[in-house]
Amino acid sequence: MFLDNDNLKPIYVQIAxxxxxxxxxxxxxxxxxxxxxxxxxxxxxxxPATAAKGLNILAGENILYKKRGLGMFVSSDARExxxxxxxxxxxxxxxxxxxxxxxxxxxxxxxxxxxVSNVIKECRRSES
Amino acid sequence: xxxxxxxVSKFYKGCHAVENISFSIEENSITGLIGRNGAGKTTLLxxxxxxxxxxxxxxxVFNENPFNNLNVSSNTIFVDENMxxxxxxxxxxxxxxxxSFYPNFNESMSKKLLEYxxxxxxxKHRELSKGMKxxxxxxxxxxxxCPLTIMDEPTTGMDAAxxxxxxxxxxxxxxxxxxxxxxxxxxxxEVEDILEHILLMKNGTKCLHMxxxxxxEHAIGFSGREESVTTLxxxxxxxxxxxxxxxxxxxxxxxxxxxGEAAAAKNLGIxxxxxxxxxxxxxxxxxxxxxxxxxxxxx
Numbered sequence: 001m002f003l004d005n006d007n008l009k010p011i012y013v014q015i016a017x018x019x020x021x022x023x024x025x026x027x028x029x030x031x032x033x034x035x036x037x038x039x040x041x042x043x044x045x046x047x048p049a050t051a052a053k054g055l056n057i058l059a060g061e062n063i064l065y066k067k068r069g070l071g072m073f074v075s076s077d078a079r080e081x082x083x084x085x086x087x088x089x090x091x092x093x094x095x096x097x098x099x100x101x102x103x104x105x106x107x108x109x110x111x112x113x114x115x116v117s118n119v120i121k122e123c124r125r126s127e128s
Numbered sequence: 129x130x131x132x133x134x135x136v137s138k139f140y141k142g143c144h145a146v147e148n149i150s151f152s153i154e155e156n157s158i159t160g161l162i163g164r165n166g167a168g169k170t171t172l173l174x175x176x177x178x179x180x181x182x183x184x185x186x187x188x189v190f191n192e193n194p195f196n197n198l199n200v201s202s203n204t205i206f207v208d209e210n211m212x213x214x215x216x217x218x219x220x221x222x223x224x225x226x227x228s229f230y231p232n233f234n235e236s237m238s239k240k241l242l243e244y245x246x247x248x249x250x251x252k253h254r255e256l257s258k259g260m261k262x263x264x265x266x267x268x269x270x271x272x273x274c275p276l277t278i279m280d281e282p283t284t285g286m287d288a289a290x291x292x293x294x295x296x297x298x299x300x301x302x303x304x305x306x307x308x309x310x311x312x313x314x315x316x317x318e319v320e321d322i323l324e325h326i327l328l329m330k331n332g333t334k335c336l337h338m339x340x341x342x343x344x345e346h347a348i349g350f351s352g353r354e355e356s357v358t359t360l361x362x363x364x365x366x367x368x369x370x371x372x373x374x375x376x377x378x379x380x381x382x383x384x385x386x387x388g389e390a391a392a393a394k395n396l397g398i399x400x401x402x403x404x405x406x407x408x409x410x411x412x413x414x415x416x417x418x419x420x421x422x423x424x425x426x427x
Contacts, residue, residue, distance in 0.1 A: 009402070010344045011321065038303050045296055047158060048303060049324045053341050100394070 011046055015054030020082045023063070023074055030076045034064055061085065129188075130155045130276060130308045131176055136185035138171050145171040147332040148185070153310070153325070158302060160319050160340070161312040163329035164413050169312045170208070172329070173280050176310070177206040189276065200276075205230070207269035208280035209262060213253045219264060220249035223271075230272040232305075238271035241297070245290065258285035266294055270301055277309045283318070295322055317406040326405075330413045343405045351378040352398035360393060368411035370421070380411055 009017075019035070022028050035043070040051035055072055058064045063081050064072045075081070102112045131153040138146040146168045153159055163169050174180040175187050178194035178201060187194055194200040213222050219242065227233040242249060245263050247256070256264060262285045269279055283291045299322045302309060313319050316326075326343055328335040338346070347367055350357050354377035364381040371377045380403050393400050403411075416422040 010341060012341055041303055042300060044321075045299055046321045047299070047324045047340070049157075049339070050321075050341055096394070100397075104397075 011044075012050050012053040012057065015040060015044065015046070015051055016057045019054065019058060020063070020086075023078050024082055028074055030074050030078055032074050033070070034072050034074055036071055129153065130190060132186075132188040132191075133172075133176075134186045134188075136172075136175060136182045136187055138168075138175060138180060139183045140171055140180070144332050146175070146182075149329075149332075149334050150185075151327060151334060151337050153308065155308055156306040157324045158298070158309045158311065158322055159325040159327055160316065160323040161310055161327050161329065162314065162316050162409055163312075163335075164314060167329040167413070168332040169329055170280055171332075173206070173278050173310065173312060177204055177278055179206070202229070203274055204276040204278065205269050205272045205274040206278045206280070207265050207282055209258075209265070209284050211265045211268070215254050216252060218250045218252055219247055222253060223268070226268050226272060230274060232273035234271045234273055237301075238267055241267045241271070244293075259287055259290065262286050263290055263294075266297075270297055273301070273305050273307065275307050277307060279310070280312045281314075282311065283313070283315075291318065295319065298322060316409050317404070320405050326409075328409055328412060335412050340405070343408065344402060345383055347380050347403045347408050347411075348383045349378060349380045349401035349403045350393060350398050351376065351401060352393075352396065353377065356396040357398055360389060360396060360398060367408070368414070380408070 019028075028034055034055070037048045037051040037055060040046070040054065041048040044051070055064065059066060059072060061081060062075055063078045065075050066072055098116075099112070129152040131151075133152070134150050136146060136149045137144065140146075149172065161169050161173065171180065175182050176189055176194060178189070178197055181195045189197075189200045190203060192200055194204070217225070220239075223235070223238050223242070226238075227235055239249075242264075245260075245267070247260060247264055247267075253261070253264065262282060266279070266282050269277060269282070283294055286294065295318070298309065298311075302322075311319055311323075320326075320340060323340045325337065326340050327337045336343075336346070350361060354371060354375045357377045357379055361379055361381050364384070366379055366381055368380040369378065
């Protein structure tokens with residue numbers, strides 16, 4: 001992954017999201033040790049303090065837990081927590097944007113819902 | 129605190145190069161000193177390095193006055209493009225000399241870096257191009273592993289690849305051997321990833337000093353119809369504004385606590401945008417509100 005400085009998200013949020021993706025994809029399992037701030041700093045060429053902030057966000061949300069002197073580990077319910085968080089935050093924001101754009105285009109509710117269900121169908125078809 | 133500046137001013141070359149600056153820098157951190165040309169960055173660094181005496185105020189480095197101070201000098205390296213080396217010594221001889229001055233000097237790294245950047249050991253310093261000089265000075269600066277490493281515009285003249293490598297070298301060596309590093313630059317977008325703190329200067333004064341991760345949250349941009357944006361931000365300090373099209377408007381304000389306004393903005397059809405660190409620094413150090421447009425705006 002390349003960090004994107006023009007991205008509106010601060011680097012430490014991008015780090016936190018990358019770690020979340022690693023957990024969601026199963027690259028790092030539960031109760032496994034996650035990268036240290038120094039490993040992340042070297043991997044992404046960022047200041048260790050920035051990397052630490054990314055890790056601390058996840059620790060604050062109980063996605064990671066600290067073992068004194070050993071570093072940070074992935075919680076047993078990390079994947080569930082991430083999924084819940086993204087559903088209630090990321091996905092919701094995307095939907096609000098979608099609805100606002102539809103309003104700007106004076107779309108009927110029905111029309112918007114149809115478009116959404118069509119995209120869902122298309123995705124299913126390409127998967128199978 | 130490694131560096132402590134209290135109300136420091138320097139009258140230099142007929143102007144107030146540094147005016148009443150106070151700040152402190154903690155041990156083992158990388159600070160970026162950012163500012164436009166002539167903001168006073170070099171003058172400030174030279175006072176910290178012990179080259180200049182402040183006109184008023186007090187500078188403390190390792191809790192001592194750095195001016196004419198051997199202890200500070202032996203624990204500090206100051207890298208800039210005017211580093212003075214004997215004209216007729218070969219690069220390898222300069223490295224050997226540096227080793228005798230700096231007890232932590234990492235000889236094997238300095239030689240590897242010399243080789244990596246294709247700098248021939250037998251070449252003389254005066255035979256190097258501008259970019260190669262900067263690269264060589266940087267190699268001395270990093271390899272010295274001084275508790276206080278000051279680099280004034282270290283990447284001047286380096287090509288894009290060398291700059292990229294340079295930032296990696298700094299970071300890797302900082303992780304392996306933590307120390308206090310100050311980098312001055314006017315290219316924030318290039319250095320920001322490796323910084324922990326930013327010290328922004330404008331016209332000799334301190335504009336802001338904060339952890340870099342807070343900088344992105346320091347200001348916020350609103351774009352939408354001029355009328356609604358102006359109403360929304362009427363009580364705020366506007367850092368930058370620009371209008372385009374018939375009634376499109378973009379304004380950057382200090383964030384403060386904007387929770388309520390974010391929701392209000394959405395209802396008014398206003399987009400809330402994060403402001404990149406680089407843009408924010410440009411807005412904060414711009415001499416005129418609205419930047420260069422001021423020159424071209426019709427009366």
